[in-house]
Amino acid sequence: MLKKLIWNDVKQNKLMSTATVFFMAISAALLTLTVLLSGNLLGAINTLMDSAGVPDFIQMHTGAVEEAEFTRFAESCAEVQDWQICRFLNLDNSNVALDGQSLIDSTQDNGLCVQGERFDFLLGMDGACPQILPGEVYVPICYRDRYGLAAGSTMTIGGQTLTVAGFIRDAQMNSMMASSKRFLVSAADYALLRGQGEEEYLIEFLLRDGADMNIFQTAYTASSLPANGPTITRPLVRMMNALSDGTMIFVIFLMSIIVLLISMLCIHFILSLQMERDRKEVGMLKALGIGRKEIRRLYFAKYLLFSLCGAFIGLGTAAIPQKPLVRQLQELYGTTDQGTWKTLAALLAALLAEGIILLSIRHSLKKTDKLSALSAMFQMQRGDKGYGKYLLIGFVTAACTFLMLVPQNLYNTVSSPKFVTYMGIGSAEIRIDVRQIKDIDSMTAQIATALGQDPQVKEYTTLQTCSYPAALPDGGTVNLTVETGDHSIFPVSFSAGILPTGENEIALSSLNAEELKLSVGDTLDLNVNGKKSGYTVCGIYSDITNGGKTAKIRNRPDTAPVIWSVLYASLEESTDKEQWMAKYRGTGVDVTDVEDYVRDTYAQTLVQLRLASRVAGGIAVLVTAVVLTLFLRLIVERERYAISLRKALGFTSGTIKRIYFTKGLVPAVLGIVAGLTLGHLCGESLCGMVLKSLGADSFRFVINWGQVMAGIPIVILGAAILAVWAGISQIGQIKAYECCRGKE
Incomplete structure (x- = not known):
């Protein structure tokens, strides 16, 4: 019987039920999407690095090297498992063209290499080492779309022409943040083209499992081996690969946290209205001798059903944006066979989001324990002015403004020429590199x-x-x-x-x-x-x-x-x-516009940040519209008696709508102002924490004031106006005679 009462309650309150499932679904979807993207990125990077045999330690050096010195060092160092020296022929970008397009404007150090002998392999798109023939070249995958290349395109180096046979994934230099790019050629072509550039050496070591990197680096330095170039370690390679797309995942994670918080507050508000409506029914159940834990369990069962629906809807929803978002990840790093782990991780993420919401619901339901049967059945409606629900509108618009502002500010900052000051470079216009001379x-x-x-x-x-x-x-x-x-x-x-x-x-x-x-x-x-x-x-x-x-x-x-x-x-x-x-x-020499240098270095990051900022903007507008429409409809329904009474006293529907429109819009406007303020203060700190781990200290947003003062507020305010108007539209359907029936 009691279960039937709950089921009837769900059918009678379709708006509240639908809204609850919506909030649960969107929370589950965003957290699931974060986990799926993180799993895809880290899994693909680790798979690529393992398949390619990325060295644990790479010392770059320009100048003569004696292999006998490294043989003696490797034999005397217990940490070394294997080592090799790879040659990298740095090319003059002005002498290189891809399908007729000169690389003179490229900010990358482009060069030729042959396949590694025992590790540090350059892999084809199928994950295997390509069999390269004389006259062929394999091009870094990041250049395929950029220069519109395909198998059969040409690469011209000085007076020599090579045919593009395919594309490679370079676990070391895939990221545009890696300043060099390797083109794979045959040993015969490498020897033929050796006079086209300056040769550089990559001295690479694989360390034994459990070896201490610091001990090895100290031993290498103490041995006075060639070391006039940068030192790169395997963790650094992983970090550079993960940074480009990891920034986008950070933005989505930030979205999931904000939306989860909004969902918890909105569901708490819906539950409060529901419990106020059901006050007499709860009192009657208690008068019949039904225990408070049983009543709480019955209400909780309804929300548990909602959470299951929300989890499954969220899982399905997360799969929709996942495909376009992982497309670049798969192109750069390949796919990884995550199988059961991927499904389990997605399910656990959805359940975590629902679990957090259910815990907040359980806490809210405990308030019914303090309500006696008599007070529940006969207590008069409290005379509060209901400021709380309007404050909640302000909080939601503030959170959505924050959600829209921070990713956009982060994108503007990374794409700005001023960002070079966080890269260890001054804010000049022109950069001239003198290398390989x-x-x-x-x-x-x-x-x-x-x-x-x-x-x-x-x-x-x-x-x-x-x-x-x-x-x-x-x-x-x-x-x-x-x-x-x-x-x-x-x-x-x-x-x-x-x-x-x-x-x-x-x-x-x-x-x-x-x-x-x-x-x-x-x-x-x-x-x-x-x-x-x-x-x-x-x-x-x-x-x-x-x-x-x-x-x-x-x-x-x-x-x-x-x-x-x-x-x-x-x-x-x-x-x-x-x-x-x-x-x-x-x-x-290489001459580069610093603005182009930043754009090229962060090309991958900017693409993903732009996409993430658009997704964040869309979700912010959607949540604003749904929440404000819902809240105003619930407020109108809650105050139906008062609205009917006003109509009986002669107020028109238009006058009453204007009153509620103002009540709904004022906190929304204040929320937008608060969101803009928090976005600049807290948002800057949040992004700074992430970039600080990569070396970008004292981070400051580069702000596009046109977007901040006009664009974002207008979009959120427009969504709020439409939502508030839609929410109060029901006022016109309330009749003056309804107040004569008395309060329910």
Whole structure:
């Protein structure tokens, strides 16, 4: 009998039931989507890295190497399982074209390589090592869509033409955040084209299971083996691969948390209205001797049924956006056979969302325990003014505004040229790279002289990068990539301290400072000219290039070989930038527009962030519309007697609608203002926490004020206006004579 009463209650309150299932479904869908995307990304990356045999330690080096030295080191180091030296032929981008499209504007270091002998394999789209023939080339998969390539397209290097036989996934350099891209050719073609570029070596080591990376790195540095380039580790490779698409997943996770919170509050409001309506029925049940736990269990059973429906609807809904969102993941990293794990993880995510909501419902239902049978049956309606429900409208619009604003601000920030200050690069207009040249010092001096005499150049600076051994706190050493030059012209973002100006001052990237356990004012010993030189840490800055582990000093302390040089410049406003860049490219160096550099480096991230921001915007508008429509309809229904009484006293439907329209819209407007404020304060901190783990400290949003002050508020306010109007439309159907029946 009691179950029948509950079932009849569901049928009589279809709006409340439908709304409850909606909130449960959308909460389950977003959390499930987060888990599915995370599983796809991490699973595909791990599968690709394992299949490709990514080394645990990679030391890049330009210059001669003696394999006998590495053989002796590997035999003496217990951590080493296997090792190899891979050659990478750096090409001049101005001499390379894909299907007739020059790579002169590419910000990547493009080069040729042959297949790894024992590990570090470049895999075809089928996950196997391609069998490459002379005259063929396999192109990085990230270039396929960018240049509109297909099997049979051509790659021109100088006067040589190769046929594109297919595309490869490079577990090391798949991400656009990796500054180099490898093209796979046959050994015969590599030897033929060797004169087209400067050869670089990737010295790679596989370590034994359980080996301590720090012990190995200390041993490698102490052995004085070649190490004038960046050092890359397997965790760093995984991080770079995950960062591009992981940012999108972070945004969706943020959406799921906000929507879950909104759902809990909305369902609590619906349940409160339901319990107020059922006050007499609950009192009657108690008068009949039915225990409070049994009553609570019966109501809970209804919501348990709703949660099961919500979970299954959420699972089905999550599968719809999953396919387009994982398309790029599968292209870059391949697919992974997750099988039962994937289904189980999705189911657990949906159940977790429903479990959290059910716990909040259970807590709310306990309020019925305090209600006696007599007070439930005869207590008069409380005379509260119902401000709580209007505050809830304000909270929902604030949360939805926050949800729409933060992903958009994050996208605007990463796509802005100013974001380079978090990459360890000053906010210049032009970047000139001097690499893969036999006499880097001489070429750098020539370019610097030309810039100094160029009337179109407003200001410029020359920065040269060397590698120095640095002492670790535990007594070991590590090679530190140090950039020397005047850093005050185009300063980067500092989270603590200032840039180096004195002879013995050094600034560290945030990740280096964390790893070396140093802060501003501490001393770091560098091995310069065979002697220890003490440098005072003057500042800590943001940097997410070169693995986020760099350092900056003012003056180059010795004649250590320069790994590469970078010159930054800003131009006079009247300068034709394209012509200017073309002129300097003629000197044989890479010249890049910094805005293009950022766009290329974060191309994958920006695509996914744009998609995630659009999804977040759509969900924010949907939730705003549904919640406000629902709340206003429930408020009108709850106050049906008062509305009928007003009509009996002579008020028209239009007048009453205007009153309720104002009541519904004012908290929505206040919520939009609160959401914009929280989005700037809390949203910036949330995104900063994620980027800080990658080396981007002291993060600040780059704000598009047109979107903030007009675009986003207009969209949310438009949805709120339509929703409020739809919610109060029922007022016209309420009759004046209904109040004569008395309150139910």
